[in-house]
Amino acid sequence: MKADIILSGVGGQGIVSIAATIAQAALDNDLFIKQSEVHGMSQRGGAVYSHLRISDKPIASDLIPMGSADIIISVEPMESLRYLPWLKEEGWLVTNSIPFINIPDYPDLNLLHSEIEKFPNHILINADEIARQVKSPRSSNIVMLGAASPFLEISLENFEQAIKKIFGRKGERIVELNIQALHAGREFSLTHKEIK
Amino acid sequence: MEKLLLLGAEAIAQGAIDGGMSGVYAYPGTPSTEITEYVQNNKIAIERNIHRQWSANEKTAVEAALGMSYAGKRAMACMKHVGLNVAADPFINSAITGVNGGLVITVADDPSMHSSQNEQDSRFYGKFAMIPMLEPSNQQEAYDMAYESFEISEQFKVPVLIRITTRLSHSRSGITRKELKSENPLTYPEDPIQFVLLPSNARKRYKGLLGIQSAIEEAAEKSEYNKYIEGKDKSLGIIACGIAFNYLMENYPDNNCPHPILKIGQYPMPYSLLDKIVSECEKILVLEDGYPFVEEQIKGYFDKSGKITGRLSGAIPRDGELNPDVVGKALGKEIKQYFKVPEIIANRPPELCSGCAHRDIYNALNETMKEFGKQKVFSDIGCYTLGALPPWNAINSCVDMGASITMAKGAADAGVRPSVAVIGDSTFTHSGMTALLDCVYENTPVTIIIADNATTAMTGGQTSPATGRLEEICIGLGVKPEHVRVLTPLPKFHEEMVKVIREELLYEGVSVIIPRRECIQTATRSKKEQKVKTEEVAQ
Numbered sequence: 207m208k209a210d211i212i213l214s215g216v217g218g219q220g221i222v223s224i225a226a227t228i229a230q231a232a233l234d235n236d237l238f239i240k241q242s243e244v245h246g247m248s249q250r251g252g253a254v255y256s257h258l259r260i261s262d263k264p265i266a267s268d269l270i271p272m273g274s275a276d277i278i279i280s281v282e283p284m285e286s287l288r289y290l291p292w293l294k295e296e297g298w299l300v301t302n303s304i305p306f307i308n309i310p311d312y313p314d315l316n317l318l319h320s321e322i323e324k325f326p327n328h329i330l331i332n333a334d335e336i337a338r339q340v341k342s343p344r345s346s347n348i349v350m351l352g353a354a355s356p357f358l359e360i361s362l363e364n365f366e367q368a369i370k371k372i373f374g375r376k377g378e379r380i381v382e383l384n385i386q387a388l389h390a391g392r393e394f395s396l397t398h399k400e401i402k
Numbered sequence: 403m404e405k406l407l408l409l410g411a412e413a414i415a416q417g418a419i420d421g422g423m424s425g426v427y428a429y430p431g432t433p434s435t436e437i438t439e440y441v442q443n444n445k446i447a448i449e450r451n452i453h454r455q456w457s458a459n460e461k462t463a464v465e466a467a468l469g470m471s472y473a474g475k476r477a478m479a480c481m482k483h484v485g486l487n488v489a490a491d492p493f494i495n496s497a498i499t500g501v502n503g504g505l506v507i508t509v510a511d512d513p514s515m516h517s518s519q520n521e522q523d524s525r526f527y528g529k530f531a532m533i534p535m536l537e538p539s540n541q542q543e544a545y546d547m548a549y550e551s552f553e554i555s556e557q558f559k560v561p562v563l564i565r566i567t568t569r570l571s572h573s574r575s576g577i578t579r580k581e582l583k584s585e586n587p588l589t590y591p592e593d594p595i596q597f598v599l600l601p602s603n604a605r606k607r608y609k610g611l612l613g614i615q616s617a618i619e620e621a622a623e624k625s626e627y628n629k630y631i632e633g634k635d636k637s638l639g640i641i642a643c644g645i646a647f648n649y650l651m652e653n654y655p656d657n658n659c660p661h662p663i664l665k666i667g668q669y670p671m672p673y674s675l676l677d678k679i680v681s682e683c684e685k686i687l688v689l690e691d692g693y694p695f696v697e698e699q700i701k702g703y704f705d706k707s708g709k710i711t712g713r714l715s716g717a718i719p720r721d722g723e724l725n726p727d728v729v730g731k732a733l734g735k736e737i738k739q740y741f742k743v744p745e746i747i748a749n750r751p752p753e754l755c756s757g758c759a760h761r762d763i764y765n766a767l768n769e770t771m772k773e774f775g776k777q778k779v780f781s782d783i784g785c786y787t788l789g790a791l792p793p794w795n796a797i798n799s800c801v802d803m804g805a806s807i808t809m810a811k812g813a814a815d816a817g818v819r820p821s822v823a824v825i826g827d828s829t830f831t832h833s834g835m836t837a838l839l840d841c842v843y844e845n846t847p848v849t850i851i852i853a854d855n856a857t858t859a860m861t862g863g864q865t866s867p868a869t870g871r872l873e874e875i876c877i878g879l880g881v882k883p884e885h886v887r888v889l890t891p892l893p894k895f896h897e898e899m900v901k902v903i904r905e906e907l908l909y910e911g912v913s914v915i916i917p918r919r920e921c922i923q924t925a926t927r928s929k930k931e932q933k934v935k936t937e938e939v940a941q
């Protein structure tokens with residue numbers, strides 16, 4: 207088993223929690239992990255990404271080589287396209303459809319969506335709305351994790367366990383809300399991934 | 403033993419704690435900050451009461467660590483690469499004094515300048531100081547090296563330098579811990595004048611340092627971190643330092659590299675292993691993240707044969723960090739790329755948070771400066787450096803910590819009026835206080851704005867030793883109390899801020915303006931933590 211994952215978004219959108227949850231789930235499965243993330247300057251509302259690699263064999267590089275990521279998981283549509291050179295030919299592009307606009311020259315959203323829709327293997331999901339539907343508006347990042355989960359060889363139970371570990375400190379209610387967000391995101395992808 | 407998922411920086415911290423460290427001394431700086439933060443939150447460190455409070459700057463950090471080593475205990479000082487410039491004086495001299503308890507200096511370099519002003523390579527400092535140096539290739543080695551480093555330091559009686567780069571520092575992986583060692587007891591140096599670098603003693607001590615060079619070279623030769631990996635195809639030999647080894651192996655997924663490899667993790671460079679690979683192979687490729695430190699030395703001055711390749715020869719780009727693709731290209735591998743970034747994608751640079759006090763400061767300063775002309779504002783390093791970008795374009799310099807005040811002074815000496823400095827509270831106590839003293843000493847006409855957000859925000863909101871004592875410091879250094887002006891940077895006080903700044907710009911002497919409002923990020927965080935705490939109490 208081997209998965210090379212690129213996570214992307216804007217500083218402060220919570221891609222670190224997605225990465226931490228996947229890494230925890232992988233660790234519980236006795237898999238090898240390398241997860242590189244961005245700290246410092248670019249965190250202030252700038253573009254941020256993380257390379258997450260999991261495998262049943264030891265992993266050499268902390269960075270994913272170009273053209274070899276299995277999946278890009280993005281909490282922001284424009285950011286999902288920034289790391290395309292890393293995606294492999296048959297890789298999946300899984301992204302939130304709701305933009306985070308903090309620059310004056312943000313591109314036309316319809317154009318962005320149509321760029322994303324060009325990919326045969328894409329999931330474009332309104333994670334913000336789904337998070338609101340499950341009454342956890344802050345969990346759109348975990349909705350995205352749920353949406354990506356069918357493409358990762360890690361069981362749903364493993365993800366649930368990982369969420370319990372990562373969010374446990376914040377109380378049972380937060381754990382419950384995040385698990386619902388996970389399920390809702392997953393459900394969306396399971397129903398949409400066959401329709402091309 | 404349990405497996406922990408740790409950043410490279412955290413692995414160093416855990417290794418140092420388990421290796422019997424009694425104190426960490428540091429000033430924050432990306433990508434080194436997480437080492438000290440990990441110690442601050444670690445259970446064993448708290449139980450043992452390991453020293454873990456921030457220092458005012460990197461120089462004070464290294465000196466305090468040296469003092470702890472004098473007292474026989476194991477100490478580590480941590481910093482980003484440019485921090486070692488600040489600490490260079492105690493660092494170089496600590497190699498001459500030698501140590502009592504193990505002393506380790508951990509420096510995180512930032513090739514590609516993700517969050518820095520330059521991409522200097524700290525290995526030159528290690529060579530300059532003539533001390534043993536360790537460079538881990540992965541998180542486990544980072545842990546192991548930190549764990550063993552104190553013993554190496556105590557064995558040779560000199561400090562040890564650990565060098566990491568951004569990617570290792572900020573990448574997580576599983577590590578296995580070793581047994582927890584006890585701390586050293588308090589002891590005094592055997593020789594009471596060991597640390598007295600009067601010329602007569604310094605000469606003696608320096609000869610001692612020269613005398614152990616062959617022993618530390620031999621240790622590097624025998625180190626398990628320097629490994630010769632045989633390969634049949636000797637048309638090429640590859641030397642890989644630190645993390646470069648991982649990028650190399652990524653290009654040979656099943657460990658099937660046909661060429662001999664020399665993996666380097668401990669310096670001084672292992673001479674006989676280098677000799678072996680260079681004489682065995684027709685061509686050499688040197689892979690190192692940072693400057694061409696090894697390449698330059700083995701190539702020498704007169705070799706024009708082209709046998710040694712790397713950053714100097716152009717096989718690898720001269721600047722920027724390594725990655726698996728850069729290395730792959732140098733090995734003649736084909737780079738895969740199936741998709742391009744669509745043209746509509748815009749840049750998204752970092753920006754000041756909405757509601758940040760620095761925004762209000764620059765709005766007021768820009769309006770005031772309209773009347774006084776352009777290019778007269780010197781600044782410094784911190785979140786407020788983002789004032790260099792649109793929409794403010796408010797500052798004209800950012801060089802090194804504290805330089806805003808001293809550059810404003812020099813410019814004022816040259817005739818610039820008004821001459822303005824904008825500096826953060828933490829940067830001010832790091833290196834601005836002596837600069838202010840220079841201004842006071844000559845009553846130089848400068849206006850210094852200390853943007854006090856009660857934290858070291860740029861690096862993630864560490865405490866700032868300036869908090870609660872800025873006015874006293876400035877007045878104590880000799881600024882006239884009526885020219886120390888405290889403001890509240892909020893849009894509703896805009897007019898007042900403009901008025902006060904204007905008054906001080908017109909004053910022919912030293913004035914300090916302190917716009918004071920807490921950083922939004924730390925304020926929200928402490929509110930949240932407060933909430934969690936009260937909920938825990940309620941339960």
Ligand SMILES: Cc1ncc(C[n+]2csc(CCOP(=O)(O)OP(=O)(O)O)c2C)c(N)n1
Nearest residue numbers: 431485783784785826827828829858859860
């Ligand atoms: C010698 C040196 N040490 C550390 C750093 C890293 N660094 C850059 S800005 C900064 C702190 C800035 O804090 P402050 O001056 O209070 O400004 P703020 O970010 O809070 O606005 C630090 C630690 C550096 N660039 N150079």
Ligand code: SF4
Nearest residue numbers: 755758785859921922
């Ligand atoms: S982190 Fe704090 S100081 Fe930095 S931009 Fe945000 S609010 Fe301002």
